[in-house]
Amino acid sequence: MDGIVSRFAPSPTGRLHLGHAFSALSAYDLARGAGGRFLLRIEDIDPGRARHEHIMGILEDLRWIGLDWDGEPLLQSTRLPAYHEALDALHRQGLLYPCFCTRAAIAAEIAASASAPQGPDGPIYPGTCRMLPQEEQERRIAQEPHAWRIDMARAVARAGPLRWQDAFAGTVDADPQAHGDVVLARKDAPTSYHLAVTIDDAAQGVTDVVRGRDLFAATHVHRLLQALLGLSTPRYHHHPLLTGPDGRRLAKRDGAPTLAALREAGVDPQRLVADIRRGVLPIGFASANA
Numbered sequence: 001m002d003g004i005v006s007r008f009a010p011s012p013t014g015r016l017h018l019g020h021a022f023s024a025l026s027a028y029d030l031a032r033g034a035g036g037r038f039l040l041r042i043e044d045i046d047p048g049r050a051r052h053e054h055i056m057g058i059l060e061d062l063r064w065i066g067l068d069w070d071g072e073p074l075l076q077s078t079r080l081p082a083y084h085e086a087l088d089a090l091h092r093q094g095l096l097y098p099c100f101c102t103r104a105a106i107a108a109e110i111a112a113s114a115s116a117p118q119g120p121d122g123p124i125y126p127g128t129c130r131m132l133p134q135e136e137q138e139r140r141i142a143q144e145p146h147a148w149r150i151d152m153a154r155a156v157a158r159a160g161p162l163r164w165q166d167a168f169a170g171t172v173d174a175d176p177q178a179h180g181d182v183v184l185a186r187k188d189a190p191t192s193y194h195l196a197v198t199i200d201d202a203a204q205g206v207t208d209v210v211r212g213r214d215l216f217a218a219t220h221v222h223r224l225l226q227a228l229l230g231l232s233t234p235r236y237h238h239h240p241l242l243t244g245p246d247g248r249r250l251a252k253r254d255g256a257p258t259l260a261a262l263r264e265a266g267v268d269p270q271r272l273v274a275d276i277r278r279g280v281l282p283i284g285f286a287s288a289n290a
């Protein structure tokens, strides 16, 4: 059996916090503990939020907690041709359609409908653009901003039953249909999280995806894309999320301290890392946050 290859794949939309450190250390320990490789991928496909200064900050944060990675970090912004090729392949299979809806129009349609089906991330897309005649699609593609959505029912029928192995959840039956017709290429970016992450995990030879439980539901879609694109399926490790003293998930928006702030406050990184590895929040968490 080939060695373990794991990765940490942050989005450079801010500095790393303790939850990221826990995830990165978990991925690092899994691979390096078995003599395998640990990769770093920067998921900088969000044109509105990804910033170069955050990439630099993330590298600094990871080095501060003692992590190194094999090879150069892979930047998703350099991978657009690969995403384009995958979209083309799905298009040729007749599984994509252009969507011209604005967020406001989708919200209004959902609000007006008596029973909007709920997906893992809220109400699912009502399918407004799925039935547009080809002529109208072609005319509007030339004139209007549009996303590309997957025709989920058709894709699921094509792929058949799918499963994946999860170190925490065991064997999981994939249920991508619960997500509805997700976007695979955004209006403002030529790909989406779902597509880019699936293609890159396969392209980088990742054998073990270690990430937080908050991304568990997304794996239903990733498993489907693997099947449709003929990509290998890694093992998944959706670890529990670190929680603050109030029992709630640590999140930047709730004021969880960044690694940069802890460093600034004089926290000893070795002790911090030892605590995180034991799943314990560092002493001084609350005061560093005050």
Ligand code: GLU
Pocket: 008, 009, 010, 011, 043, 197, 210, 211, 215
């Ligand atoms: N880039 C994603 C994030 O920062 C994580 C992607 C993944 O681990 O699959 O939330």
